Amino acid sequence: MNRRSLIKGGGIFGLLAAGVAPAIHAQAAIRWRLASSFPKSLDTVFGTSELFAKKVGEMTGGKFQISVHAGGELMPAFSVVDGVQTGSVQMAHSAGYYFYGKDPAFCLGSSVPFGMNARQINAWMYEGNGLKLMREFYARYNIYNLPGGNTGAQMGGWFRKEIKSVADLKGLKFRTNPFAGKVLEPFGLIPQSLPAADLYPALEKGTIDALEWVGPYDDQKLGFNKIAPFYYYPGWWEGGPHVDFYINTKAWDDLSAEYKAVVEAAASHAHVSMLAKYDARNPTALKQLVGSGTKLRPFTHDVMSAAFKSAQQLYADLNNSNPEWKKIYTDYSKFLADQNVWFRFAEGTFDRFMQQQQL
Amino acid sequence: MNRRSLIKGGGIFGLLAAGVAPAIHAQAAIRWRLASSFPKSLDTVFGTSELFAKKVGEMTGGKFQISVHAGGELMPAFSVVDGVQTGSVQMAHSAGYYFYGKDPAFCLGSSVPFGMNARQINAWMYEGNGLKLMREFYARYNIYNLPGGNTGAQMGGWFRKEIKSVADLKGLKFRTNPFAGKVLEPFGLIPQSLPAADLYPALEKGTIDALEWVGPYDDQKLGFNKIAPFYYYPGWWEGGPHVDFYINTKAWDDLSAEYKAVVEAAASHAHVSMLAKYDARNPTALKQLVGSGTKLRPFTHDVMSAAFKSAQQLYADLNNSNPEWKKIYTDYSKFLADQNVWFRFAEGTFDRFMQQQQL
Numbered sequence: 001m002n003r004r005s006l007i008k009g010g011g012i013f014g015l016l017a018a019g020v021a022p023a024i025h026a027q028a029a030i031r032w033r034l035a036s037s038f039p040k041s042l043d044t045v046f047g048t049s050e051l052f053a054k055k056v057g058e059m060t061g062g063k064f065q066i067s068v069h070a071g072g073e074l075m076p077a078f079s080v081v082d083g084v085q086t087g088s089v090q091m092a093h094s095a096g097y098y099f100y101g102k103d104p105a106f107c108l109g110s111s112v113p114f115g116m117n118a119r120q121i122n123a124w125m126y127e128g129n130g131l132k133l134m135r136e137f138y139a140r141y142n143i144y145n146l147p148g149g150n151t152g153a154q155m156g157g158w159f160r161k162e163i164k165s166v167a168d169l170k171g172l173k174f175r176t177n178p179f180a181g182k183v184l185e186p187f188g189l190i191p192q193s194l195p196a197a198d199l200y201p202a203l204e205k206g207t208i209d210a211l212e213w214v215g216p217y218d219d220q221k222l223g224f225n226k227i228a229p230f231y232y233y234p235g236w237w238e239g240g241p242h243v244d245f246y247i248n249t250k251a252w253d254d255l256s257a258e259y260k261a262v263v264e265a266a267a268s269h270a271h272v273s274m275l276a277k278y279d280a281r282n283p284t285a286l287k288q289l290v291g292s293g294t295k296l297r298p299f300t301h302d303v304m305s306a307a308f309k310s311a312q313q314l315y316a317d318l319n320n321s322n323p324e325w326k327k328i329y330t331d332y333s334k335f336l337a338d339q340n341v342w343f344r345f346a347e348g349t350f351d352r353f354m355q356q357q358q359l
Numbered sequence: 360m361n362r363r364s365l366i367k368g369g370g371i372f373g374l375l376a377a378g379v380a381p382a383i384h385a386q387a388a389i390r391w392r393l394a395s396s397f398p399k400s401l402d403t404v405f406g407t408s409e410l411f412a413k414k415v416g417e418m419t420g421g422k423f424q425i426s427v428h429a430g431g432e433l434m435p436a437f438s439v440v441d442g443v444q445t446g447s448v449q450m451a452h453s454a455g456y457y458f459y460g461k462d463p464a465f466c467l468g469s470s471v472p473f474g475m476n477a478r479q480i481n482a483w484m485y486e487g488n489g490l491k492l493m494r495e496f497y498a499r500y501n502i503y504n505l506p507g508g509n510t511g512a513q514m515g516g517w518f519r520k521e522i523k524s525v526a527d528l529k530g531l532k533f534r535t536n537p538f539a540g541k542v543l544e545p546f547g548l549i550p551q552s553l554p555a556a557d558l559y560p561a562l563e564k565g566t567i568d569a570l571e572w573v574g575p576y577d578d579q580k581l582g583f584n585k586i587a588p589f590y591y592y593p594g595w596w597e598g599g600p601h602v603d604f605y606i607n608t609k610a611w612d613d614l615s616a617e618y619k620a621v622v623e624a625a626a627s628h629a630h631v632s633m634l635a636k637y638d639a640r641n642p643t644a645l646k647q648l649v650g651s652g653t654k655l656r657p658f659t660h661d662v663m664s665a666a667f668k669s670a671q672q673l674y675a676d677l678n679n680s681n682p683e684w685k686k687i688y689t690d691y692s693k694f695l696a697d698q699n700v701w702f703r704f705a706e707g708t709f710d711r712f713m714q715q716q717q718l
Binding site: 152155276287 | 575624708
């Protein structure tokens with residue numbers, strides 16, 4: 001073999017250009033970093049970004065590798081929007097409602113009180129205007145997004161005392177997300193913000209009176225049942241919280257068409273798997289919690305209705321003060337109203353009948 | 360350039376073998392044919408297989424091409440299991456319950472009366488034992504399967520007369536799927552099997568008294584509202600019918616690891632998109648149907664309860680007579696019971712509250 005003549009003559013390059021080069025180009029090695037907002041202990045949610053990265057690797061024969069980093073590892077858990085915006089990481093895995101403080105419109109991409117359930121937000125994202133509108137909004141932050149999971153309707157949380165009426169909310173120090181806090185503040189409740197690691201000791205010491213985390217599977221691992229007897233439902237502020245993959249727009253634009261399609265499909269696969277994981281694991285955890293003495297309680301209709309009215313007032317205020325919110329919420333709320341008309345017939349009636357049976 | 364010396368010296372092959380050859384191998388051109396059980400007019404379901412094929416093409420830069428053929432184009436719509444089994448096509452898109460006649464166990468992979476809803480069967484498939492058990496069963500037919508869509512809870516269908524009690528089912532010629540027919544037969548109902556194209560004329564002429572097809576979006580296109588005033592819900596025989604991609608096991612085994620991952624993720628993407636499409640389109644169609652005079656009616660609790668008991672009896676009989684059914688159903692029914700315990704709390708309560716609101 002005469003290597004020099006091969007190069008000099010342009011032989012291999014000529015051949016590659018003729019037929020093979022695009023294949024090699026398409027399979028260029030890529031390494032990305034993903035910053036998650038979630039701790040490793042949430043194997044449900046954190047596991048979703050690991051599954052996503054694994055699938056991208058498998059589809060590309062290991063040529064597109066994404067390293068997944070838990071919340072706090074590369075940056076604070078709730079700084080991942082900044083990380084993606086500046087390009088210090090190529091992507092993140094997070095939930096829009098963590099960024100209520102930046103702009104409440106972020107929440108419409110994950111969950112707002114009395115919003116869509118998991119199936120409804122899927123429909124809005126994939127087949128309504130959801131992805132389109134959220135992408136327009138996220139573009140200001142250099143973000144391109146893809147669906148990245150859902151928990152299903154969350155629980156209302158752990159309370160040391162019963163909540164029998166709106167009056168019982170007065171003075172209650174309740175750890176919850178900021179949007180739920182805004183809705184509950186008019187009733188004299190004092191919203192608290194605490195990271196996962198501080199929840200148990202704060203509830204145990206009485207620094208807070210109540211908290212909500214996720215649902216039976218995740219909550220059981222943190223042991224809240226040992227220090228609070230009442231477990232409320234539903235978590236009306238998170239009826240179907242949608243989790244997102246945020247991708248830096250330049251990193252996204254630099255991908256080949258093939259790799260874009262790979263990332264999109266891997267995200268969808270991880271997206272459907274996360275909700276399935278919650279639904280598969282929550283029943284066992286709930287049974288164990290009840291078996292160990294946890295008292296399940298629904299929020300009363302009065303509490304729910306008062307919170308619903310408070311939420312509608314907040315949305316009216318946001319429509320007046322925030323044009324980005326208004327643009328997205330106008331579409332979101334119309335879609336939600338239509339969904340609830342439809343879901344009360346075949347879907348709702350089937351579910352209610354089945355839930356009444358002894359199986 | 361000296362092309363001969365290049366080949367003679369093994370230059371390009373040596374170079375390729377050293378680093379580039381695996382990439383070229385992984386991108387070998389593949390052409391598959393997919394036989395659907397669905398007509399093109401069902402843009403929802405048929406569109407799901409088109410979306411799947413499109414995504415596989417995009418992810419592989421067009422090197423893995425799947426041509427999609429509507430029901431009847433390559434083989435009769437309900438012969439696709441045979442087509443995949445013999446390898447005359449590499450894959451199919453179908454719903455297991457069409458093959459009740461081959462073995463009722465097929466139905467557990469799609470829908471059985473009073474079975475799982477769409478979210479529950481997702482959980483069973485992806486995170487329970489569903490895919491594992493169904494794959495063991497399908498292996499006898501040389502089939503490897505992947506989730507390929509869901510319609511959500513279907514409607515109970517179009518009736519020319521009201522069904523106020525179980526007695527009204529007597530003598531009723533009702534076009535439905537064979538499993539629902541078995542459940543209803545003890546009440547004197549006469550199940551009918553008809554292809555899509557014959558439904559409208561049969562109902563118009565009175566050859567049949569009632570029929571069920573899918574839900575508002577698909578039903579509206581066939582115009583049943585013009586000849587039957589009563590639209591019943593829910594279609595308890597299809598609370599969440601799961602659609603599958605069936606792949607010939609040899610064709611599957613011959614794929615590279617990369618292509619297997621591509622096919623799996625494309626299927627998941629199409630899977631989540633199909634349900635989103637139904638949920639996004641059904642509300643508008645339902646409103647238009649009601650606006651044009653369609654009378655929505657729930658099946659009475661008596662009718663539902665009698666059908667539920669009949670279904671449980673049928674399952675007990677199948678458990679005694681069909682070991683394959685029993686093996687899968689034992690897992691399915693335990694999973695379903697757990698799901699219904701869990702869904703009645705956070706998820707069910709949230710949905711019921713939302714459905715009561717004026718939004």
